[in-house]
Amino acid sequence: MFTFSKRLIYALSNKLRQINPRHNDENGIVSESKLTIDFAKTKKSPFDIKSESSYNAYLSDGSLTLGLKKESCIAWVDMPDYEFEDHIIEAKIRLETLGNYAAAGVIFHIIDEASYYLALVSNKGYFRLDVVKDNSPKTLIAWTDIPHFDKVNFNLKIITCGTYLIFLVNNKWLGEVNDDSAEYGALGFVMASYESDEQKPDGEPKESSNENDEYVCKAHLDYISVDSRTKHVEDTFKKLTNDININAEGRLRLAETFAVMGEPAKALDQISRAWKRRDEVIRTVSASSEVRTKRELLLAARMSFRLGQYSKAEEFIDAILDQWADSAEGKVAHTEKIKILNELNKFEELNEFIINNPFKIEKNIDYYTLLAKCRWELKKYSDSAEAWDKAFEMDAKNGVYAVNAANAYETAGDEKEALSRYIAAGKIFLNQDNIPELAALMQKLSVLGKDNWEAHALAGKWAFSMEDYDKSAKEFEISHKIRCALRPRPKPDPALYYLWGLNFYLKGSIKTAIRLIKRACNLAPDYKPFRKKLNELILICEKNENANN
Numbered sequence: 001m002f003t004f005s006k007r008l009i010y011a012l013s014n015k016l017r018q019i020n021p022r023h024n025d026e027n028g029i030v031s032e033s034k035l036t037i038d039f040a041k042t043k044k045s046p047f048d049i050k051s052e053s054s055y056n057a058y059l060s061d062g063s064l065t066l067g068l069k070k071e072s073c074i075a076w077v078d079m080p081d082y083e084f085e086d087h088i089i090e091a092k093i094r095l096e097t098l099g100n101y102a103a104a105g106v107i108f109h110i111i112d113e114a115s116y117y118l119a120l121v122s123n124k125g126y127f128r129l130d131v132v133k134d135n136s137p138k139t140l141i142a143w144t145d146i147p148h149f150d151k152v153n154f155n156l157k158i159i160t161c162g163t164y165l166i167f168l169v170n171n172k173w174l175g176e177v178n179d180d181s182a183e184y185g186a187l188g189f190v191m192a193s194y195e196s197d198e199q200k201p202d203g204e205p206k207e208s209s210n211e212n213d214e215y216v217c218k219a220h221l222d223y224i225s226v227d228s229r230t231k232h233v234e235d236t237f238k239k240l241t242n243d244i245n246i247n248a249e250g251r252l253r254l255a256e257t258f259a260v261m262g263e264p265a266k267a268l269d270q271i272s273r274a275w276k277r278r279d280e281v282i283r284t285v286s287a288s289s290e291v292r293t294k295r296e297l298l299l300a301a302r303m304s305f306r307l308g309q310y311s312k313a314e315e316f317i318d319a320i321l322d323q324w325a326d327s328a329e330g331k332v333a334h335t336e337k338i339k340i341l342n343e344l345n346k347f348e349e350l351n352e353f354i355i356n357n358p359f360k361i362e363k364n365i366d367y368y369t370l371l372a373k374c375r376w377e378l379k380k381y382s383d384s385a386e387a388w389d390k391a392f393e394m395d396a397k398n399g400v401y402a403v404n405a406a407n408a409y410e411t412a413g414d415e416k417e418a419l420s421r422y423i424a425a426g427k428i429f430l431n432q433d434n435i436p437e438l439a440a441l442m443q444k445l446s447v448l449g450k451d452n453w454e455a456h457a458l459a460g461k462w463a464f465s466m467e468d469y470d471k472s473a474k475e476f477e478i479s480h481k482i483r484c485a486l487r488p489r490p491k492p493d494p495a496l497y498y499l500w501g502l503n504f505y506l507k508g509s510i511k512t513a514i515r516l517i518k519r520a521c522n523l524a525p526d527y528k529p530f531r532k533k534l535n536e537l538i539l540i541c542e543k544n545e546n547a548n549n
Contacts, residue, residue, distance in 0.1 A: 035082065036225040039063045046079040047189065055191075056215070063094070063222045066191045067215035071100065076107050078188030084108075085184040088227040088236055089158040093189075095151070096218040097123040101194040104219035105156055109185035117182060119158060119167060120192060125149045127174050129167065133181045140165075140177045144257040147172065147249075161237040173240065173250045175257075187226065191219040248274040248281075252296060259299060264306040271300050294320050294329040301336055310343045325360070334360045335367065342370050347377040365394050372404065381412035392424075399428035399437060406444070419448040419455065426458040438462050453483035457496050469503045476500040494523035498530055510541050 037045065040062035047064060049057045055075040056067045068075060093104050103122035110116040114135040120128045126143040146154075146169050157168040163180040166173070193216050227233065239245050251274035258267035278291055292300075301316035317340060320333040334357055341350035351374055354361065361367055372387035385408035392401040406421035422444050429438040442462060449455020460475030476496055483490055501516030514537050521530045 032229050034225060034227040034229060036223075038223050040222065046081060047077045048080050049077055063220035064189060065218055065220050066104070066189060067218040068102070068191055068193045069215055071193050071216055072195050073216075074190065074192040076188040076190035078107070078110060078186050080186065082226075083184055083186050084226055084228050086161050086228065086230065086233045087159075088225075088233055089156075089160075089187065090223075090225045090227075091156045091189070091221060092153075092223040093121070093156060094153050094220040094222065095121075095123050096220065098215065098217055100217050102192060102217035102219075103128070103194075104189075104191040106158060106187060106224075107190040108158065108187040109160070109182040110187065111182050111185045115182050116185065117165070118190060119156065120190070121146065121149075121154050121156060121169060123151045125151050127167065127169055129165070129175065129177065131179060131181045138181075139261065140179055141167075141175045141254070142257050142261050144174060145253055146170075146174065147253075159233065159237055159240060161233055164237065164241075166237065166240050168240075173246045175250075175254045176241070189219075189221045189224070191217065193217050243273055243277040244280065246273075246277060248278040250274075251277070255299065255303075259303060264303040268300060268303040268307065271296060271303070292319065294324045294327060294333075298329050298332060298336070301333070301340075305336070305340060305343075308343075310340050314340045314344070331360060331362065335362050335364075338367065338370050342373060345377075347374045350374045351378060363390075365391050368394070369401075372408070376408060381408045382414070384408040385412060385414075385417070389421075392421075397428060397432075399425040399432070399434070402428065403437075403441070410444075410448070415448055419445075419452060422448065423452070423454050423458065426455075430458065430461055435462070435465050439466075451482065453479045453486070453490065455479075456482065457493055460496065461499060464499050464503065469506050473500060473503040473507075476503070492519075492523055494520045494527070494530065496520075497523065498533070502533075505537060510537060510544070513537055514541060 039059065043059060045059060045064060051057055054069055054073055057077045058065055066075065066077065089106055089108060091106050095102065095104055103120040105120040107116050107118050115133045118130045125146050127146055128143045129141040131138050131140055154169050159166040163178050165179065166176045168174060251270040255267040255270035258270065275292065282291060297316045297320050301313045304313035304316065317333045317337050320329055324330045337353060338350055338361065341353060354371060368387045368391040372384045375384035375387060385405050388401055388405035388408055392398065392405060395401060402421045402425035406418045409421060410418035422441055426438055426441050426445065439462060442459060445455040445459055456475045456479035460472045460479060463472035463475060479496060497516045498520035501513040504516065505513035517530060517534045517537065521534055524530055
């Protein structure tokens, strides 16, 4: 899929004017009529055709042409004398992208320059719908694949009926939405160009060199009609909302788009409608029904899971495992199954499923965290700790995994391993400057680590961060004594002596501070902040001595 360039520049010097409702009813809205413009047969146009520095619009060779002169640009020409409410728009458009990435289409229900719908078809073969309301853009249908599209010529059809919008390209149903952002307004012909790989050295978008003849891209509108006859609009809308008239594959493509957009309810609705349509077709020739592919079932399961419909998700996953357990989708389904069983609190079943499928489940972090939670709920604390350890090995910067492992070891009665994981977590939280998480460990470290030099070192660093310098110095002293008594003696921590020295400096004992920080510098000779602070303290000490003399 593709997205709008974040650097999209609206080249719209032709700001929309207030609509002058000629040919309109007393409310200013065209109704019960059909407006048709075939540029091959007429030289007249209701479009406000003009040119600006970034684009040209002109009539030529039986079409309305819109040419853009730069990338990352969008421009349109509108019909200022008409407004429409419910209508059927049909537009025949040709893309001339000149090797660039571009799209063209129809902008409709234009209330003003800050509120409208934008339907585009790209030369990469995708359709997209956006709405802008009060200058706030929102994607309603992200880029969706158009089957069997030559990426040049297309017929775009738009049906609006109340708040419902339906879209077809080359007579193939592509999508539908229900949106009430703008229920009437003007319409226009629009083109957008996007960034290509070729940019100027200074990063500015490429522009054409000849203002009149050369363009980044062009679009040609050969024909457009707008049918606002109420009965015809309603009849067409009913036909296109009946599942019999829509290909199931079209709905499934739209479902995949909604899934990517993070719209699980909309995706699941389209999947259900697609299955309904397919089942109806099958029943006309066979007694069998409910044909579901493994890809569709997996998508339905994931959308159901996102919506919290875990039992329904399990049904879809079980259908895959029953028929295609050894397929690529089957492997994914095994992973999805353990997530679902976890959410359903079916821990005995989850544990049995994992035991029975040791080689079919991907052993990733999600697997080990779910396994750890499952074993914890089953009071298998040592097994839970081992699973948390596996997750921690895969993400060594996640202190929460280490804490969870520590809790499991402690509950299992293994205080030595528990302390080791608490200390590991404490070091991570300290490096991440995550003082709240470090503070939460202090009680555990004080109990399990009363005879451990690293536990006291962490306590001293935490106290220093809390500006409790007396406690910090005390913890560092205890840590130092415990470490020095060990055989073999562990490698010292330079940061301990540095902070310990700062404690003495803050309490006025500058010579002791210098001695401790010198130790830190000797242990970490290449760490410049230690050396810089030492030189500062030596200078202060010398000034004090000179002042006293």
